[in-house]
Amino acid sequence: xxxxxxxxxxxxxxxxxxxxxxxxxxxxxxxxxxxxxxxxxxxxxxxxxxxxxxxxxxxxxxxxxxxxxxxxxxxxxxxxxxxxxxxxxxxxxxxxxxxxxxxxxxxx
Amino acid sequence: xxxxxxxxxxxxxxxxxxxxxxxxxxxxxxxxxxxxxxxxxxxxxxxxxxxxxxxxxxxxxxxxxxxxxxxxxxxxxxxxxxxxxxxxxxxxxxxxxxxxxxxxxxxxxxxxxxxxxxxxxxxxxxxxxxxxxxxxxxxxxxxxxxxxxxxxxxxxxxxxxxxxxx
Numbered sequence: 001x002x003x004x005x006x007x008x009x010x011x012x013x014x015x016x017x018x019x020x021x022x023x024x025x026x027x028x029x030x031x032x033x034x035x036x037x038x039x040x041x042x043x044x045x046x047x048x049x050x051x052x053x054x055x056x057x058x059x060x061x062x063x064x065x066x067x068x069x070x071x072x073x074x075x076x077x078x079x080x081x082x083x084x085x086x087x088x089x090x091x092x093x094x095x096x097x098x099x100x101x102x103x104x105x106x107x108x
Numbered sequence: 109x110x111x112x113x114x115x116x117x118x119x120x121x122x123x124x125x126x127x128x129x130x131x132x133x134x135x136x137x138x139x140x141x142x143x144x145x146x147x148x149x150x151x152x153x154x155x156x157x158x159x160x161x162x163x164x165x166x167x168x169x170x171x172x173x174x175x176x177x178x179x180x181x182x183x184x185x186x187x188x189x190x191x192x193x194x195x196x197x198x199x200x201x202x203x204x205x206x207x208x209x210x211x212x213x214x215x216x217x218x219x220x221x222x223x224x225x226x227x228x229x230x231x232x233x234x235x236x237x238x239x240x241x242x243x244x245x246x247x248x249x250x251x252x253x254x255x256x257x258x259x260x261x262x263x264x265x266x267x268x269x270x271x272x273x274x
Contacts (some may be wrong), residue, residue, distance in 0.1 A: 009225030010114040013216055015151065018118045020212035022125050022144070028205045029129035031197070035188040037134045037180055041141050044172065045125055048148055051160075059155040059231050060223050064238050068247050070160050071239065074167050075254050079261035081172045085179045086268035092183050099188065 015056035022049035036088055036098050040081075047077050110228055113154060121147040132187040134180045138173060145169045156231035159239045 026045035033039050051070045058066025088098070095103055124143035131137045145168045152161035243251055 009110050009227035009230075011225050012223035013220055014114065014118075015155070015226070016216045016220065017213055018121070018151075020209060020216065021122060024205055024209040024212065025122075025125045025129055027208065028201070032129065032201065033188070035134055035185065037176065037183075037185055038128075038137050038188070041128060041134075041137055041176065044141065044168075045128060045144060048145060048168070051164075052148060052151065055152050055155050055157045055160060056226075058157065058234070059226060062231055062233065064233050064242050067157055067160050067234050067239055068242055070157070071163065071243070072250060072254060074160075074163060075258065078167055078172055079258055081175055082261050082265045083268070085175055086265040088179060089183070089269050098183065098185055 012056050012060045016053060019049045019052040019056065022046075022052070034099050034101060036091070036100050036103070039100060040084055040088070044077060044081070047073060110154065110226065114151070114226075117147040117150045121151070134185045134188075135177065138176050138180060141176075142169050142173050145173070154228055155226060155234075156229075157234040159234060159236045 023046050026042045026049060029042035029045065030039055033042065051073055054066040054070045054073070058064065058070075091103060092098060097103065121144050124140040124147065127140035128137045128144065131140065145164060149161045149164040149169070152164060
């Protein structure tokens, strides 16, 4: 990869690598964090990383279909956030905790 | 010019994403996530996705994150306490993460080596008009099904979050 080519634009694979990094960070946070709200935010981070891949490939193929998929992902993520946060509210009301280690009735 | 803006916003996005995971307080995580979303919106704009970039700012950075912050404030969520934690996770966590990332990069560079460079203004088919034409012709059925999904989500959220009637 020479610098001369970089002047004429960023390779699409850089966007894909950025997306992979964001997804990996989101996945790590999903496993590491113990606060249920933060775990939820890491899911949103992973969804955003996937959206970036869709848009990058849409640019590569010069097609608008990837944009439509991203649009649907956004809509479903908004619906998911509404229901998920309502579930978090109910969990907090019943258990008075946000720590996912203390919400393990199904595990035991 | 493209490379400057790409690197700037990619670094901001990565730093904010790391901050989401590393911060102990949920409010700090939420504000960092707003940073990730706004910088991703700029990257979408560079890729020619004008409508999606605007929707990203309005829907994600606006509506969804306000909902998150509203719930954090409502529940008065404090800094999380770390205790326990399996030894396996502590030892293998970072290597597993790096291996996962390396596998993704390997797949990308193996299967898509010769992708064309992104130049601002190369692709202009991402405006509201083009998206609307496609959405209301080829993707009409998924669009309508999504509206039903939103309706179900609204009803579900209200049923879950309402006060129990005694």
